[in-house]
Amino acid sequence: MTKTAVTVLGLGAMGTALASALLEAGHPTTVWNRSPGKASELIGAAEAATAAEAVAAGPVVIVCLSDHASVHQVLDPIGELAGRAVVNVTTTTPEQARELAVWAGKAGAVYLDGGIMAVPDMIGSPGASILYSGSAAVFADHRAVLEVWGTSRYVGVDPGLASLYDLALLSGMYVMFAGFLHGAAMVAPTGMTAVEFARMAAPWLAAMTGALAGFAAVVDNGDYTVPGQQSLAFSDLTDLIDAGRAQGIGTEMVDVVQRLIRRQVDAGHGAEGFARIIESIRAGA
Ligand code: NDP
Numbered sequence: 001m002t003k004t005a006v007t008v009l010g011l012g013a014m015g016t017a018l019a020s021a022l023l024e025a026g027h028p029t030t031v032w033n034r035s036p037g038k039a040s041e042l043i044g045a046a047e048a049a050t051a052a053e054a055v056a057a058g059p060v061v062i063v064c065l066s067d068h069a070s071v072h073q074v075l076d077p078i079g080e081l082a083g084r085a086v087v088n089v090t091t092t093t094p095e096q097a098r099e100l101a102v103w104a105g106k107a108g109a110v111y112l113d114g115g116i117m118a119v120p121d122m123i124g125s126p127g128a129s130i131l132y133s134g135s136a137a138v139f140a141d142h143r144a145v146l147e148v149w150g151t152s153r154y155v156g157v158d159p160g161l162a163s164l165y166d167l168a169l170l171s172g173m174y175v176m177f178a179g180f181l182h183g184a185a186m187v188a189p190t191g192m193t194a195v196e197f198a199r200m201a202a203p204w205l206a207a208m209t210g211a212l213a214g215f216a217a218v219v220d221n222g223d224y225t226v227p228g229q230q231s232l233a234f235s236d237l238t239d240l241i242d243a244g245r246a247q248g249i250g251t252e253m254v255d256v257v258q259r260l261i262r263r264q265v266d267a268g269h270g271a272e273g274f275a276r277i278i279e280s281i282r283a284g285a
Helices: 013-024 051-056 068-075 094-106 136-141 161-190 194-221 238-246 252-269 274-283
Strands: 006-009 029-032 060-063 085-088 110-117 129-134 151-156
Touching (some): 006 013, 006 051, 029 051, 060 068, 110 161, 129 136, 129 161, 151 161, 161 194, 238 252
Parallel strands (some): 006 029, 085 110, 129 151
Antiparallel strands (some): 110 129
């Protein structure tokens, strides 16, 4: 079976991993990078001298650059993208993805936005999950290309959705990482290394992800009074904050969670479930 020719713009860590997986799967692959010399390890790739030359090489153009501004810096001068399927996996905000979809449409292209939930080493394995939104036709027509990188999931026609879900998942990740580092700082004065703490924290946090589905059911149901939930009053973080201060560390990380809890307790919901802090978040500052 003839494999679709694919162009990859951007050979940073992620672009190189994407191009490498395409080559391994037998797709004729043309690559371009702003700074030359990045294609040397991509055996079998055709290296284009310019982005325009790379875009002319095939129907599918993968864009993997630093950010929204760099995507425009590369694509704007090309201008003409007639008949091209542009798959932009550069991390952008949802609004930026929507703007790029409109821009690409004016240039004659169809646009699919991607949110990569993986690090470069994971590309090419089913554990690499990539979210897509925008043109359903591009997703369907070129699914075989997209599946080369991992597990692909189409989340909707709004081009901003993949980015929104990507950033929502990253929000959970960053707060978890920061919480872990807060804990590591807390125990450090006792002589425990961060590596030792990580050994304790990783199984604990993994076990706690089991609670997510329960919180989610309560949130979707909208009833924070369902019996069996840990109450907001019980979740008071005063001891946790005092212990951090006694260890001589900053407590901003946990102060934030305490504020979200307090707002609900002060509004008279202390007996209701912890998941209710989502109402503090929804209501904003
Ligand atoms: P890198 O920093 O490794 O590479 C950035 C790439 O963008 C390089 O090819 C760089 O070219 C190019 N670039 C930056 N600015 C411009 C510009 N103005 N004009 C032309 N080219 C430009 O980043 P990654 O490859 O790691 O990430 C790429 C995208 O993938 C990002 O949006 C990132 O958020 C996303 N992503 C990355 C993940 C990761 O773990 N690495 C995970 C999930 C998503 P040059 O070599 O010339 O500097």
